[in-house]
Amino acid sequence: MPHRTFFFFIFPSILAMVLFITLPIVSVVVQSLFVQHEAVLITVENCDPFGCSEQTRVDTEAMAKLEAEQPLGQFAGFSNYLNRNHLAVDEIGAIFADNQGFGDIVSRIFNLPFYKALSFTLVYCFLVTPLAMGLGFAIALAVNTLPGLLKGPTIFVSILPMIITPLVGSLILAWMFNPSGILGASLQSLTGDPGLSLRASPVLTWIVLLVYGVWTNGPFSFVVFYAGLQTVPQDTVESAKIDGASRWEVIRHVIIPHLAPLATFVALVQLMDNFRVFEPIVGFSAEANATSLSWLVFNDLVGQDSQLFGSAAATSVITIVGVLILLAPVLRRTWREFNQKAV
Amino acid sequence: MSVATRRPAALNALILAFLVIWVIAAAFPFAWTVWGSFKVEADFFSRQSWWMAIEGTRTQAQTGSAFTLAGYEGAWVKNEFWKAAINTLIVTLSVTIISLTIGTLGGYALARSGYRYAFWILIAALIFRAMPHITLVSGYMLPFFQLNIWGVLPTTIIVLVAINQPFTLWMLHSFFLSIPKDLDESAMVDGCTRFQAFRMVIIPVMWPGVITTGLFSFLLGYNDFAVTSMLLAQENQTMVPKIASFLGSIQNEGNVMFAVAAVVSATVPLFILVLFFQRQIVSGLTAGAVKG
Numbered sequence: 001m002p003h004r005t006f007f008f009f010i011f012p013s014i015l016a017m018v019l020f021i022t023l024p025i026v027s028v029v030v031q032s033l034f035v036q037h038e039a040v041l042i043t044v045e046n047c048d049p050f051g052c053s054e055q056t057r058v059d060t061e062a063m064a065k066l067e068a069e070q071p072l073g074q075f076a077g078f079s080n081y082l083n084r085n086h087l088a089v090d091e092i093g094a095i096f097a098d099n100q101g102f103g104d105i106v107s108r109i110f111n112l113p114f115y116k117a118l119s120f121t122l123v124y125c126f127l128v129t130p131l132a133m134g135l136g137f138a139i140a141l142a143v144n145t146l147p148g149l150l151k152g153p154t155i156f157v158s159i160l161p162m163i164i165t166p167l168v169g170s171l172i173l174a175w176m177f178n179p180s181g182i183l184g185a186s187l188q189s190l191t192g193d194p195g196l197s198l199r200a201s202p203v204l205t206w207i208v209l210l211v212y213g214v215w216t217n218g219p220f221s222f223v224v225f226y227a228g229l230q231t232v233p234q235d236t237v238e239s240a241k242i243d244g245a246s247r248w249e250v251i252r253h254v255i256i257p258h259l260a261p262l263a264t265f266v267a268l269v270q271l272m273d274n275f276r277v278f279e280p281i282v283g284f285s286a287e288a289n290a291t292s293l294s295w296l297v298f299n300d301l302v303g304q305d306s307q308l309f310g311s312a313a314a315t316s317v318i319t320i321v322g323v324l325i326l327l328a329p330v331l332r333r334t335w336r337e338f339n340q341k342a343v
Numbered sequence: 344m345s346v347a348t349r350r351p352a353a354l355n356a357l358i359l360a361f362l363v364i365w366v367i368a369a370a371f372p373f374a375w376t377v378w379g380s381f382k383v384e385a386d387f388f389s390r391q392s393w394w395m396a397i398e399g400t401r402t403q404a405q406t407g408s409a410f411t412l413a414g415y416e417g418a419w420v421k422n423e424f425w426k427a428a429i430n431t432l433i434v435t436l437s438v439t440i441i442s443l444t445i446g447t448l449g450g451y452a453l454a455r456s457g458y459r460y461a462f463w464i465l466i467a468a469l470i471f472r473a474m475p476h477i478t479l480v481s482g483y484m485l486p487f488f489q490l491n492i493w494g495v496l497p498t499t500i501i502v503l504v505a506i507n508q509p510f511t512l513w514m515l516h517s518f519f520l521s522i523p524k525d526l527d528e529s530a531m532v533d534g535c536t537r538f539q540a541f542r543m544v545i546i547p548v549m550w551p552g553v554i555t556t557g558l559f560s561f562l563l564g565y566n567d568f569a570v571t572s573m574l575l576a577q578e579n580q581t582m583v584p585k586i587a588s589f590l591g592s593i594q595n596e597g598n599v600m601f602a603v604a605a606v607v608s609a610t611v612p613l614f615i616l617v618l619f620f621q622r623q624i625v626s627g628l629t630a631g632a633v634k635g
């Protein structure tokens with residue numbers, strides 16, 4: 001295809017991506033270097049029949065003028081990245097300089113908002129992905145043994161947790177895990193602890209969020225692996241059996257190697273999606289016990305009259321760097337393959 | 344199948360038990376919430392026993408019948424959920440149509456160009472695909488405020504289309520690759536321009552791929568929370584941010600059943616979608632996997 005035609009065909013797509021993906025990334029980087037203006041305070045004298053008093057208040061007029069002149073706020077350099085709500089360099093230094101052993105270090109670092117969010121995001125990402133893939137693989141193997149008539153309805157039901165709106169899905173589970181919901185109440189009576197609830201127990205919150213993650217991510221792996229199972233060469237399976245392979249050995253040495261390329265693809269997609277975990281935190285109202293990087297950005301932006309654009313942008317940039325690190329192995333491999341092809 | 348006949352009974356029982364547990368885990372939350380949405384709060388969130396939600400004891404006492412539409416009335420009529428539903432309809436349909444239009448053009452170009460830059464565009468799209476949406480949103484907010492285009496539906500639609508483009512491009516690109524080049528080339532030999540060949544020859548055989556990709560664009564627009572909740576003003580909210588706004592205000596007033604009814608209402612279209620397009624959804628996920 002000649003360059004001109006190519007450009008003509010792809011132009012709308014590229015324009016949309018440049019305007020609304022590339023430019024916002026630039027905008028985020030720029031914004032992260034600014035902080036919102038400090039409030040301009042003025043002192044006014046209020047006089048009434050009982051005398052005069054001095055009052056300090058925010059000068060809204062001056063603020064509006066300042067914001068119109070410099071909408072980005074004040075230039076702040078890298079201070080957004082280094083302050084307590086982000087990388088917290090000073091605090092980390094203080095913790096390492098003066099602490100009472102390893103446990104103390106961990107618990108104090110965990111109390112810093114950024115590290116709290118980062119730890120949950122990483123745990124969610126790297127636990128949910130393999131667990132959901134395992135669950136999906138098991139369902140795929142099991143559904144494959146079903147008679148044809150039952151397959152359709154089982155697949156239908158299995159797809160639901162994946163297709164559901166993340167916020168809606170997490171709300172549905174959150175209501176069931178509510179202390180007066182069916183699962184929450186059952187948990188209380190099972191453990192004999194009437195105070196057990198998501199709000200009270202950080203451990204339970206993490207577990208329930210991970211369960212939600214596996215529940216909603218499992219079906220994707222299931223669908224992909226199930227389709228992969230249909231293409232397993234039956235000859236190889238038969239000959240493995242003739243050679244005396246047990247059922248487990250067929251799975252281990254024939255089916256799993258056959259599905260390995262698919263598994264790489266699923267793992268990549270799921271890692272990318274799980275790294276942006278966000279809606280479950282809102283749905284389960286879990287922010288007291290578990291937050292994520294995306295939720296931090298959301299929380300900075302959602303403030304009604306004081307949106308912390310600089311702070312949100314700094315977290316966003318750090319998140320984007322995280323995504324790039326996550327993608328690095330894939331990108332490096334593609335780069336190598338591409339260069340080999342070119343040579 | 345010869346494999347099935349030789350499977351020992353114990354293994355069969357194990358597989359069946361596992362599947363039954365999974366099917367319950369996948370379906371029960373929905374069934375329970377749909378059932379509970381027709382009860383009053385004291386039943387659905389019963390402090391005494393969950394059996395009350397099944398029998399509807401309190402619902403009977405409060406409304407005189409075991410089922411009540413109070414939650415739906417509260418959500419749709421009192422809190423104007425219908426407006427949000429209409430907005431969702433506008434947003435998702437526009438997103439799907441625009442995404443497919445510019446996506447098919449771009450995907451076709453990528454599939455037919457052998458040059459280096461096509462490869463790099465695909466890699467860039469992969470990276471964009473991985474960006475958490477909320478990080479991009481924090482880049483939009485300030486410029487949109489300045490340009491005074493924040494809060495309205497068209498802005499949100501365009502943003503969702505753009506966020507959706509990387510995925511759409513990848514998917515359609517792999518569908519176009521499966522259509523032989525000879526087809527459009529012979530059309531061009533017969534005197535078609537490139538665009539005519541695309542429009543008259545390729546698109547008619549591409550329908551299955553377009554429909555499948557369209558389903559996923561629809562789902563992205565429908566399920567999005569990050570973009571719609573941040574970029575839409577209160578009066579323009581779509582269903583998902585509306586539900587989120589129910590959580591704060593209405594839950595505190597003891598009207599949590601409004602939110603439950605709204606959640607069930609938002610789930611119904613997805614059920615219908617899966618019911619009719621199960622095969623396309625499955626094939627779409629697989630196509631991406633096999634080719635990608």
